[in-house]
Amino acid sequence: MAEKTRQWAKVVDLNKCLGCQECSVICKMWWTNREGAQHMWWSIVETRPGPGYPKDWEKRTARGQMPEADDYEKVPHFSYEKLQDNMGSKMPRLIPNPKQEWGPNWYDSIGEGNTPADNWFFHVHMACMHCSAPACVAACPSKAIYKRADGVVIINQELCKGFKACIQACPYKRIFWNDQLRVAEKCIMCYPLLEQGKAPICASSCVARAIFFGDISNPSSKVSKLVNEYKVALPIHKEYNTGANIYYIPPVLTAGIGGTDQMAQDQARIPEEYLVGLFGPEVKKIKNRLQNAVVMAREGKSSPLIDILVEYPNYEV
Ligand code: SF4
Numbered sequence: 001m002a003e004k005t006r007q008w009a010k011v012v013d014l015n016k017c018l019g020c021q022e023c024s025v026i027c028k029m030w031w032t033n034r035e036g037a038q039h040m041w042w043s044i045v046e047t048r049p050g051p052g053y054p055k056d057w058e059k060r061t062a063r064g065q066m067p068e069a070d071d072y073e074k075v076p077h078f079s080y081e082k083l084q085d086n087m088g089s090k091m092p093r094l095i096p097n098p099k100q101e102w103g104p105n106w107y108d109s110i111g112e113g114n115t116p117a118d119n120w121f122f123h124v125h126m127a128c129m130h131c132s133a134p135a136c137v138a139a140c141p142s143k144a145i146y147k148r149a150d151g152v153v154i155i156n157q158e159l160c161k162g163f164k165a166c167i168q169a170c171p172y173k174r175i176f177w178n179d180q181l182r183v184a185e186k187c188i189m190c191y192p193l194l195e196q197g198k199a200p201i202c203a204s205s206c207v208a209r210a211i212f213f214g215d216i217s218n219p220s221s222k223v224s225k226l227v228n229e230y231k232v233a234l235p236i237h238k239e240y241n242t243g244a245n246i247y248y249i250p251p252v253l254t255a256g257i258g259g260t261d262q263m264a265q266d267q268a269r270i271p272e273e274y275l276v277g278l279f280g281p282e283v284k285k286i287k288n289r290l291q292n293a294v295v296m297a298r299e300g301k302s303s304p305l306i307d308i309l310v311e312y313p314n315y316e317v
């Protein structure tokens, strides 16, 4: 029997994401906790504004460049013999070799601004977007990458000949090179779990319940309602034009800059123009839609949008 056609998709509510990296760590423990894959973070939460992971990937995309080795984490080695040598007068210390100067979410929760009054940042879950028009599939000369009937984009490593055209082509830079196996690797949307009727672990483990997951081709799914009916979620860098299937509810409900002055209280802490740069001009309308829904809920009126945003579980398989 032919597999039912779907498009699995995520909607990440950036008003909820805490930046705790639970989705990143559990993904690493599950899929890339092995030799040759140490630098791979199939799921990573980036602090914005910031360079992201791999380092400055948007700049690389804008320049049409591949990420370089230094843009990824270097595998640290620790000498436990030296730790024992330090047990005398010095405090025992484990020093990584090589010295770590860069890694995933290196500038965690720094953002912009220097004081509690003007500092601002937010967190963005990043992973392969399982695009509807995937640039990686089109680029691979070996036809090693394909899109399954459920929309998951997969690399067949038996066919991969190491051309790396996929790494160049993916505008989101979500394909990683395994130098030991000499093949490309990336997020597989936890398809072995999907085939058991379970959600990807990033979605089911998110402590903030920020990751909605479901079939966006089904109009009654929560992800479809958030994207197509209530229109509160957008892809990041839609201009990349790959039909990305991770959508984001922009962080437009975060607290104002505060203080005693009413104007300062009302002024959004995260500049709208920064959000427009990531998600496009629709951000302004989304802010109004969400604020109206919050007002309705506060007044005790029914808001189907708020009902979805607070419902649990927020994933449907
Ligand atoms: Fe391919 Fe990149 Fe899209 Fe993933 S995000 S499907 S790797 S083009």
Ligand code: F3S
Residues within 6 Å of the ligand: 139, 140, 141, 142, 143, 144, 145, 155, 159, 160, 161, 162, 163, 164, 165, 166, 167, 183, 184
């Ligand atoms: Fe194709 Fe990328 Fe492998 S371009 S051959 S999947 S490294």
